[in-house]
Amino acid sequence: MNRVYYYLKRINFTILAYKARVILHESPKMIAQPEIHNHIATAVAAPTEMPTGAEMLIQALVYEGVDTIFGYPGGAVLHIYDELWRARDRITHYLVRHEQGAVHMAEGYARATGRAGVVLVTSGPGATNAVTGIANAYMDSTPIVVITGQVPKHLIGTDAFQEVDTVGITRPCVKHNYLVREAKDLPAVVREAFHLARSGRPGPVVIDIPKDVSAARSNCSRLDHVSFPFSTQPAPVDQSSAREALQQILNAKRPVLYIGGGIVNSGAVNSLLSFAESLRLPVTPTLMGLGGFPSSHPLCLGMLGMHGTYAANMAVAESDLLVALGVRFDDRVTGKLATFAPHARVIHVDIDPANIGKNVTPALALAGDVNQALNQFLIMLRDQSGEQLQTSICQREPWWDQIRYWQLSQPLRFSGSQRQIKPQTVIRELHRLTKGEALIATDVGQHQMWVAQFYPFTRPRQLMTSGGLGTMGFGLPAAMGAQLALPDQLVVAVVGDGGFQMTNQELATAVQYDLPVKVLIMNNGYLGMVRQWQEMFYDRTYSEVDISVAPDFVKLAEAYGAAGFRAQTPAELGAVMEAALRHKGVAVVDVVVSKEENVFPMVPAGADARQMITQ
Amino acid sequence: MRHTLSIIVADEPGELSRIVGLFSARGFNIETISVGESLDPRWSRVTIVTSGDDRTIQQIVKQCERLARVREVHDVTTRPHIEREMALITVSASAGAERQEVLSLVSVFRAKVVDISHTQLIVEASGNKEKVDTFIELLRPIGVTDITRTGHIAINRLAARDDFPHADVTAQIA
Numbered sequence: 001m002n003r004v005y006y007y008l009k010r011i012n013f014t015i016l017a018y019k020a021r022v023i024l025h026e027s028p029k030m031i032a033q034p035e036i037h038n039h040i041a042t043a044v045a046a047p048t049e050m051p052t053g054a055e056m057l058i059q060a061l062v063y064e065g066v067d068t069i070f071g072y073p074g075g076a077v078l079h080i081y082d083e084l085w086r087a088r089d090r091i092t093h094y095l096v097r098h099e100q101g102a103v104h105m106a107e108g109y110a111r112a113t114g115r116a117g118v119v120l121v122t123s124g125p126g127a128t129n130a131v132t133g134i135a136n137a138y139m140d141s142t143p144i145v146v147i148t149g150q151v152p153k154h155l156i157g158t159d160a161f162q163e164v165d166t167v168g169i170t171r172p173c174v175k176h177n178y179l180v181r182e183a184k185d186l187p188a189v190v191r192e193a194f195h196l197a198r199s200g201r202p203g204p205v206v207i208d209i210p211k212d213v214s215a216a217r218s219n220c221s222r223l224d225h226v227s228f229p230f231s232t233q234p235a236p237v238d239q240s241s242a243r244e245a246l247q248q249i250l251n252a253k254r255p256v257l258y259i260g261g262g263i264v265n266s267g268a269v270n271s272l273l274s275f276a277e278s279l280r281l282p283v284t285p286t287l288m289g290l291g292g293f294p295s296s297h298p299l300c301l302g303m304l305g306m307h308g309t310y311a312a313n314m315a316v317a318e319s320d321l322l323v324a325l326g327v328r329f330d331d332r333v334t335g336k337l338a339t340f341a342p343h344a345r346v347i348h349v350d351i352d353p354a355n356i357g358k359n360v361t362p363a364l365a366l367a368g369d370v371n372q373a374l375n376q377f378l379i380m381l382r383d384q385s386g387e388q389l390q391t392s393i394c395q396r397e398p399w400w401d402q403i404r405y406w407q408l409s410q411p412l413r414f415s416g417s418q419r420q421i422k423p424q425t426v427i428r429e430l431h432r433l434t435k436g437e438a439l440i441a442t443d444v445g446q447h448q449m450w451v452a453q454f455y456p457f458t459r460p461r462q463l464m465t466s467g468g469l470g471t472m473g474f475g476l477p478a479a480m481g482a483q484l485a486l487p488d489q490l491v492v493a494v495v496g497d498g499g500f501q502m503t504n505q506e507l508a509t510a511v512q513y514d515l516p517v518k519v520l521i522m523n524n525g526y527l528g529m530v531r532q533w534q535e536m537f538y539d540r541t542y543s544e545v546d547i548s549v550a551p552d553f554v555k556l557a558e559a560y561g562a563a564g565f566r567a568q569t570p571a572e573l574g575a576v577m578e579a580a581l582r583h584k585g586v587a588v589v590d591v592v593v594s595k596e597e598n599v600f601p602m603v604p605a606g607a608d609a610r611q612m613i614t615q
Numbered sequence: 616m617r618h619t620l621s622i623i624v625a626d627e628p629g630e631l632s633r634i635v636g637l638f639s640a641r642g643f644n645i646e647t648i649s650v651g652e653s654l655d656p657r658w659s660r661v662t663i664v665t666s667g668d669d670r671t672i673q674q675i676v677k678q679c680e681r682l683a684r685v686r687e688v689h690d691v692t693t694r695p696h697i698e699r700e701m702a703l704i705t706v707s708a709s710a711g712a713e714r715q716e717v718l719s720l721v722s723v724f725r726a727k728v729v730d731i732s733h734t735q736l737i738v739e740a741s742g743n744k745e746k747v748d749t750f751i752e753l754l755r756p757i758g759v760t761d762i763t764r765t766g767h768i769a770i771n772r773l774a775a776r777d778d779f780p781h782a783d784v785t786a787q788i789a
Contacts, residue, residue: 171633172640176683179629196683354677357670 050217053183054083057147057214060190062090063223066118068109068484069093070102074122075162076149079214084120094484094513097505099126101477103133104503106144108441108481111464114267116143116197117481123149124162127208128169132471134204135173139468140288141261143202145193146170152212153181166208177206183218191226200234201352202265234351237368242376245323245347245364249279249377250384250392252321254343254399257281258304258333261288261467262326262350264460268371269293272325275374278381280393281323282403284312286333287452288467289326295456296436301403302412305333306603307449310410313601313609315403319344326350326370329359330468331605339608349373410601410614412453420594421570423447423522426577427454430492430520433578438490439463441479443499444470446528449599451494473502479517480510490518490581497523498547507560510586518581519588521553524595532598536613557588565589617646618672619691619698619769622661623653625684633682634661643667643675647700649766658686664767691769698769701741704751707758709734716757724750735760 051059057080061069069091073081084093096102099121106117121130127148137144151160167179175196178189186209193205249255263272263285269292276283276299283293284304293300302309304316316322322344327333334340337359348355348362349370356365366373381389414424427450430438440455441464442448448465457463464482466474479493500521510517522528525548534542554564563583567576573591580587601612624630631650638645646664653660665675672690679688691698708714710733717736721728726740740750744767751762 167629168632171629171636352681354674354681357673357677361670 071120076123099129104477105481108478112482175203260327263292271374291457311406443475472499553590562586647766705761
């Protein structure tokens with residue numbers, strides 16, 4: 001009951017607001033219940049030999065296979081940084097210039113590799129600066145573990161220096177978070193944190209460690225003996241539902257596979273390719289699904305949604321069966337829900353049961369791992385005779401004719417120019433120069449959509465972008481995290497002049513650690529996407545979008561010790577970009593593009609996909 | 616439609632605010648909430664009365680199930696169940712006809728007088744929401760000066776026979 005009272009004291013006002021009435025009651029029946037607390041076998045040791053919380057933390061991180069941390073020190077994490085220094089041969093710490101950058105780097109690292117990214121920041125402002133990145137990782141299902149310092153336990157709740165309720169602030173945007181009260185709990189907390197971050201639908205986990213806990217000595221725990229009772233293993237995909245789904249797909253005359261980030265996270269790329277090819281099914285990826293199916297593949301219709309291709313959006317609008325794989329029916333994809341895929345039966349496969357039925361109620365739901373579902377489809381397909389498969393494929397010939405017509409009548413297009421550099425040309429040029437092989441990170445806005453449209457991604461984890469949260473400033477640090485994880489790859493951050501200025505301080509980090517990313521600034525002197533909306537929906541009232549007063553980006557790059565390049569005319573674009581991409585170190589290219597270019601096609605927010613504005 | 620959800624969550628600091636925060640963040644409604652130990656003191660039972668169409672309730676259940684420390688969520692309302700809440704009501708009633716009226720209502724509603732002075736009484740009533748509401752309504756003209764009410768708790772009914780778990784006949788038993 002003391003616990004309950006304690007809860008109430010802490011959230012007194014919330015509870016009052018809900019007219020909460022708390023009483024004590026008991027459960028009537030014996031229920032088999034798992035243990036709450038983790039079992040740790042503790043080895044008894046003399047007090048002086050007992051490790052500190054900081055030591056245990058580092059050991060636990062090493063045990064999880066962590067060799068890279070992005071962070072920024074401060075008072076509350078001094079013990080941890082002291083220990084980290086001693087462990088520097090096992091864990092490399094990358095000192096960022098702002099905590100938001102650290103989290104985006106960890107996200108870039110995680111997105112490029114599938115491993116969990118790790119961040120270490122101090123209490124108070126360190127933690128609040130990290131929140132944007134944490135929320136970003138939550139929206140885009142990126143596995144990261146963020147360790148935050150906290151003021152010593154006896155100061156919690158006293159408005160102490162650099163105190164903030166980190167667990168409270170991050171609660172709505174994490175899979176789980178912890179305030180560690182005892183050093184002995186650390187090994188189990190770290191193990192569970194990594195398990196949670198990676199398993200099921202991945203996401204961020206925050207571990208808040210008071211300064212006295214990182215200093216305290218405690219019995220050493222055996223990391224291999226930690227078990228966690230809160231299993232989050234998703235249930236296996238239901239066989240009979242899978243069979244029914246496959247039957248519906250075989251019978252469909254106008255099906256579309258709508259694929260998202262879940263394909264990438266579950267490693268379903270190959271099974272998806274086999275499945276789509278064996279039945280010749282049209283595939284349309286979301287922004288997060290780009291690379292989950294090769295964009296250059298004849299079955300790929302290109303991205304769908306607000307700035308998706310005409311063919312993809314029309315195909316979804318006219319489909320009779322929409323097979324949603326690892327997606328969450330985001331509003332940027334569906335537009336007006338009432339008219340989204342109006343003729344289609346929806347089959348929804350997702351690892352997060354809460355995604356199913358959240359925005360669209362499917363006719364058939366398969367909660368579980370999408371790779372497992374696709375593999376089941378493939379196994380079940382073996383039972384079909386060649387003739388049956390052929391019949392299924394043949395009945396979709398008219399559908400493919402229709403799709404080809406849409407593709408030919410309304411391809412992605414833009415008007416070229418001899419005088420100005422068109423931003424779409426920059427992306428095409430980037431694709432040509434990198435042979436479509438580069439890892440690309442983007443910020444958020446027009447340039448992001450042009451990348452999605454004009455850089456055909458051929459493999460998963462090739463694009464790192466902020467999809468759900470739409471975080472400007474994501475591109476540069478995310479590119480750095482990816483570069484660090486994959487040093488042999490060419491990594492390009494395509495950013496706008498707006499977003500770049502939100503995290504460009506990380507150029508110093510890139511130069512310090514020799515992370516040779518190339519930054520391509522699509523500089524139009526505007527907050528381009530906002531300007532586009534103002535042009536289209538607010539009578540060209542360009543309210544507060546002019547950012548033409550900006551630093552000279554070439555000089556800025558040089559000031560940071562990076563190489564600076566500038567392209568101002570179409571004639572010089574190719575040569576300048578090539579020189580920048582060939583540069584051995586960090587390079588920044590300021591590409592001065594046409595100021596008032598718009599992203600088309602566009603489905604206005606909340607509109608029916610068939611009301612697409614094509615130019 | 617009103618639903619009563621029973622959520623079993625680890626008895627750890629902050630877990631209640633995780634649940635309450637989820638409701639406010641996703642725009643779900645809480646009519647009443649009550650929290651207490653379950654049979655195993657390491658787990659708390661949170662009983663929340665909420666309202667919404669089937670899809671909303673389904674979302675609430677699934678979103679709660681996503682929380683790492685929530686063991687189970689079930690909608691008590693889908694099966695025969697007993698629900699109770701309690702109220703302590705201060706009534707102004709001096710000795711005489713007024714007090715007699717209060718006492719007769721107390722007896723009709725099987726409530727209890729738990730404190731008394733020359734001019735006032737405190738009565739304790741329990742039952743489902745409708746019963747407690749009605750009781751208060753009937754006391755109001757006499758002079759209710761204060762009310763404190765608990766949240767709603769609920770539990771599924773026992774089966775009439777062990778081999779016939781969810782017999783509807785049990786619903787008829789008071």
